[in-house]
Amino acid sequence: MRGADGPAARRAGKAKAGAMIAETAGHQGLSIIAPPADRRLTQRLIEVWLRTARGRFPSWADMRRIDLGDDWNWVFVVDLKQSAAFPHFVYLGSRLAQLSSVYLSTATDFSLSLLDEAASSINLAVASEAPRQASNELMLADGRKVLFRSMTAPLAEDGEKISHVMGCAFGRVEGEAGPPLRVV
Template identity: 30%
Template sequence: MAEYTGIERRLVFRLLDYWEGLKDGRKMPSLHDIQASDLGDDWDWCFLISLGEEGESAVFTHVGSLIYPPVRGLLIGTEVSACPDQTLIKQATTFMSRVFDLGVPVSIGGECEDGGDDLLYRSTLMPLSSDDVYIDALFGGANCRKVTN
């Protein structure tokens, strides 16, 4: 597990450190290991995805209010494939297949549009498994800042 001195400013590094700490000798933690109370304010930038049989029916089980504000509608129970385009949450889930292929956390960053704003963002997506063999859930997070001209 990576250990940081002081407070890490980047959300993706804090989440990766949290994920590593939950492994406890396993290849990956389980969905039940993720606790909102452990994450404090970061929880509002996080999301959880549960997968059906063989990765089918990937649905959101948690979507933080800062990554996708509830005034836009609720995504809990919604299939990830139906996620609205040009949103931060859509951008943060576009690389799910890489996480399945590699079986490890994947982080990306770049520019995207969300609610009419141009954003610079960083995101991470991490595999979860109830049996430490098959990925049956994903834990992700992303945050951003507006691009100023």
């Protein structure tokens, strides 16, 4: 006999927890996002950013309250105050962290990773004070092409002065069907 510790009890507990999260988010005016399969990660994150902004820059604390589900695996957040020559990541999704060791083949620099490419538009998001999207065809060091999309958006702890940038990145190896880029 499984009792209260069985799979049915765990599923019921998860459902109850999900309902509590949704109710709490509703009281705080937040949306719970269930990512539709037919929409791009970059667009989903921009929509969340826009809904959270409400006439000001959202904060990193605001964004952490949003349930992005598996999309969090592909998200990064950079603290601009702590960043000098290189971005200081305060959050790096687990799948995106794996891309930090996947290197690109460029004419001038063989040390750029897919994560570097994703973070390259941080300054554009800050300068434009708005989300920025990029779609590129990149060459990996092994010669394969990656169809790569990324997005960066400004965040502000006080709602006014940009202090962080949130971004996401996603891609597929060209010509390969199946799941998105996981570990190349």
